Amino acid sequence: MINTITSPVKIGNLQLKNRLIMAPMQTNKGTIESFANDFHVKHYADRAEGVSMMIIESTAVSSNGRLFADDIGIFSDAHIEPLKQIVNAVHEKETKIFIQLSHGGRKSSPKVTNRLIGPSPIAYDDQYSEPNEMTEEDIAQVIEDYRLAARRSLQAGFDGIELHAAHGFLLQEFLSPLSNLRTDRYGGSVENRVRLLREVLEAIRLEVGCDYPVIIRVSASEFSPEGLTPVDVANALTYVECYLDAVHVSAGGILPNQPLTTHEGYQVPYAAVIKQYVKLPIIAVGRIYTPNLANAILADRLADIIAIGRPLLDDPLYAKKMLGQ
Numbered sequence: 001m002i003n004t005i006t007s008p009v010k011i012g013n014l015q016l017k018n019r020l021i022m023a024p025m026q027t028n029k030g031t032i033e034s035f036a037n038d039f040h041v042k043h044y045a046d047r048a049e050g051v052s053m054m055i056i057e058s059t060a061v062s063s064n065g066r067l068f069a070d071d072i073g074i075f076s077d078a079h080i081e082p083l084k085q086i087v088n089a090v091h092e093k094e095t096k097i098f099i100q101l102s103h104g105g106r107k108s109s110p111k112v113t114n115r116l117i118g119p120s121p122i123a124y125d126d127q128y129s130e131p132n133e134m135t136e137e138d139i140a141q142v143i144e145d146y147r148l149a150a151r152r153s154l155q156a157g158f159d160g161i162e163l164h165a166a167h168g169f170l171l172q173e174f175l176s177p178l179s180n181l182r183t184d185r186y187g188g189s190v191e192n193r194v195r196l197l198r199e200v201l202e203a204i205r206l207e208v209g210c211d212y213p214v215i216i217r218v219s220a221s222e223f224s225p226e227g228l229t230p231v232d233v234a235n236a237l238t239y240v241e242c243y244l245d246a247v248h249v250s251a252g253g254i255l256p257n258q259p260l261t262t263h264e265g266y267q268v269p270y271a272a273v274i275k276q277y278v279k280l281p282i283i284a285v286g287r288i289y290t291p292n293l294a295n296a297i298l299a300d301r302l303a304d305i306i307a308i309g310r311p312l313l314d315d316p317l318y319a320k321k322m323l324g325q
């Protein structure tokens with residue numbers, strides 16, 4: 001059977017009515033305490049038509065892990081209610097909604113971070129100071145932050161969680177040999193570098209159970225000869241596949257060396273590699289803006305689901321148009 005963007009698909013036990021979803025994109029409109037507000041409710045409700053599911057922007061699990069000062073967060077029970085408003089507004093459009101849980105690690109916003117932490121004391125660039133090498137207590141705290149964030153995500157009514165393990169933030173920092181030089185059980189071998197991610201996923205599963213969809217976003221290339229390749233990332237994922245329901249394949253962010261230009265479908269080859277190794281639905285993203293390209297990716301089985309980002313910022317009904325609705 002040849003799939004198209006209009007074909008239904010499942011993420012775990014969650015049925016999606018089609019294969020077009022909205023990629024997570026920060027809106028930089030959180031309050032100073034990282035609360036979501038009316039802006040977010042309208043922003044997401046306006047874009048909930050056409051797509052079968054949306055992943056809301058990076059949402060901080062810790063006040064010390066915000067990527068930007070105006071990010072939203074889920075690091076206290078008080079954050080639940082405003083997020084619930086977003087969920088309800090999107091559900092009214094019969095669209096599923098996931099939350100993206102994140103911790104910036106060494107790339108947490110210098111403006112709102114009291115103590116920068118990371119796997120090893122290596123600064124990202126001149127704009128960020130050298131992070132404190134995380135102690136076992138720091139690691140335990142981060143795992144606890146994710147556990148509580150997962151509990152709150154469920155309470156807010158989200159249909160699933162996306163773990164942000166891409167773009168050079170904390171979970172990728174542990175995975176990558178470029179930022180993780182540890183010699184303890186969290187560094188060195190792949191099994192050790194994936195340990196934090198595995199422990200975070202175990203903690204999340206304890207909270208949400210087996211049936212709740214949990215997916216991950218990874219950077220499948222680090223654009224460095226010493227960095228992770230798509231095959232390395234696929235190999236790391238095999239250690240945590242049993243906790244996951246889908247993999248969302250992005251790239252870059254661990255070093256300030258992004259490619260200057262991108263072409264249509266520039267990250268699809270990475271998704272295709274991951275798909276060879278991981279037997280979960282694979283989400284492709286990155287300049288997939290036409291039904292022809294999206295359908296070709298699905299027909300060739302390079303990925304199972306297509307995420308679109310920037311066009312939805314300019315035109316909230318972009319997905320509907322792609323679907324011919």
Ligand SMILES: Cc1cc2nc3c(=O)[nH]c(=O)nc-3n(C[C@H](O)[C@H](O)[C@H](O)COP(=O)(O)O)c2cc1C
Pocket residue numbers: 023024025026027057058100164166167217250285286287288307308309310311
């Ligand atoms: C304004 C903006 C904000 C973004 N914020 C996030 C984010 O919070 N989390 C994330 O994983 N990716 C984020 N991204 C990356 C997008 O999810 C997506 O991968 C990227 O824009 C490529 O897809 P596109 O060509 O369809 O836009 C952001 C991108 C943009 C343009």
